Amino acid sequence: MAYITPAQGLPDILAPGLRVVFCGLNPGVDAAAAGHHFLGRGNRFWPVLHLAGFTPHLVAPQDDASVLGFGLGLTAAVGRPTSRADQVGADEFAQAAAGLQHKLASMRPQWIAFLGKAAYAAMTGKRQLQWGEQAERFGGARVWILPNPSGLNRGYSKERLVDAYAELQRALD
16 A cells, blocks of 8 residues: 555545445554554554454554455544544534545445444534434434544543444344
8 A cells, every 4th residue: 555644634444335334433553554444552443343243353544445345344433643532623614524425426335334323423413412313314414423432532431432333234134
């Protein structure tokens, strides 16, 4: 894979007809520079994904493209890398909504799983959101909101994240 500078963002890992596309808020600077999703030292995405039953083994960030083989995809709501997700404003998420909807409409995944409420709230204008399945579709995909796996999200232990992600896994069966 080619070296990607932070200004270039992080490439999507998508294919038509996936079971779930996991949508992070935006790439971290280190992840964008390395060209791999959820690379951050404290990010719990990969172990949680495995422990929740989405992958048969722990996937290393450097092997992120292998998730396609499990019917999974990866994207970010906003492409601009930052060192912290709170450096992306609601206006940036709102401006990215049409592009993300178009991307999903062309790839037709069954589900989009937003990793955190912030991006989905800003993209849809909804203020009151619950975790889990949402009533509406986004870009033609069913919507599920999961807690963000960032190590900065101290409100969720790894065990609670696994439980939340496993709920989506059960909904797929």
